[in-house]
Amino acid sequence: MTDQVFRKTIPYHQRKKIFIPLGIILFLILLRIMLPPLIRVGLNTYLNEFSPSLKAHVADVDLAILRGTYSLKGITAQIKEKNKEFLEIQYVTARIPWSDLFRGELVTEVLINGMDFNYTEGLIPAIQKHLDSMEKDKDKEPSPIRVAKVDLKNSTVRTDLFPSLSREDGTVLTDIEARATNVTPTEKLPRTPFSFQAKLLKSGAIKTEGEALLGGEKPVWTLDSEMRNFDLTSLNKFLKQKVPLTFTKGMLDLYAEAKSEGGLISGYVKPFIKGLDVIKSKEEFSGARHWLAEVISALGNVVMKSEDTMATRVPFTFDKTLNPDSGKSITEAIGHGFFQELDRGIENSVGLGKEETKQSQEDKP
């Protein structure tokens, strides 16, 4: 009845004017409803097969087309062979602003929120296998999307390598806030500046900043780092698992610069340790595996009753093995111990394309 009235009162050409836009709107609404589950299914199929050693899963896909933001929620990743989860992410949001699209630029910024990374047994070989499988894709065309910024927020890193530790005790880094910009470098703009902040064992505040050249065959990077107010006793839960000593007190501040260039990592570390007190258990140290423990223990014996801050500067190189420059360290330690004070903070003496130079007095602000 209503249909008959409708047909009689509204002529065909007018009905067409209403039905076509209505049909388009309805189609867009349906597409909007159907698209996220379709994308999710397609994406999960891909993530299950993208690597010979790793797989991932996405729980939900959310599209906010008007805002230009696209989110993946409840992401997990596993080692295929062991079916073991090593990564959980609350959500990843990519924003592709319409303003950039209208300028003809495909630019995105990515936010990764609530990442929980678990360093677990078998992870490194699995990642290596994945990277090896990617070697054949090396000459692929570069992505047309410019990733202007990647932010990592509210994230943690933990390990379950020590089965006796609870999930909370195995948490190594918390409150991670990191940022990398220009993540898809070009010939004209090759550098990727990055910064990283976190709490180590819920105690020491770590800050790192640096730049990387991601385009080359070998990794090239430079970084400056500091860790302040690290309570050495928070290391005890790990030390107990590996070496026969623990700290009863001691605070560590640490400043470091390093770079990786031409396949060699080099730099220096400046530790400042206050009020160190070490307890060595009756167990014997087992040679090279415990050499550092023996040094710390010996050091603890020397300064056990001292509240002074001790500090030194240790230049090092790393080429598959760590090589602290003992000769330089002795000279500098004696120098700082008797003749001059050792400055806190990094010296800005290590950078890409420059030889490490000890900061001269004239350089200081």
Next chain:
Amino acid sequence: MKAIIVLSLILATSCSSKKPEKRPIIYPQESQEVSTTKPKDPSITARQVAAEQGSHLVTEFKFPKGKAEISGKNKKKIRELFRKAKREGRVDEVQLITWADHEYPGGKKHELTSDQKRLVEKRNEALERYLQQLDREVEVTKVSMAEKAGALDRFTASDEAKVKNTLQTKDAPSRASQSMVIFILK
């Protein structure tokens, strides 16, 4: 064993220092910058903002409190960067990001006074005038860090909103009275 003795000697020797510490620039823990005896110029924050805009040509400096005049030293910094930019290509845009004598207004209700907003306008205008002395055709985009990004800017993710979003994180270091000049090449 030799290594142990050597390392013990190093550390034990440094223990004998009664006063091994000086006071270089120790940034607050919430700042991104790593404490240093020789600050990097430009800072990591400036390099990141520039890289996000697709540039590595950035300089930063401070205005004297309450003033909008560019010092000779800072003019030289801009001039040298401009010459470097010209050597590398054609300058498409210069972005000026300037703060008032207070931090970027955080929180929902926090607003800076109109005097502070005006001060930023004057600073950006002074920079624009100087840049036009260097190149009359240069296109300048001015970003005032005395005002929050508008709702439309945030919705469309305009360049201004993106810059403010990058710079207003909770870990942003103190930037009061500062200015960043970014040259973006074509």
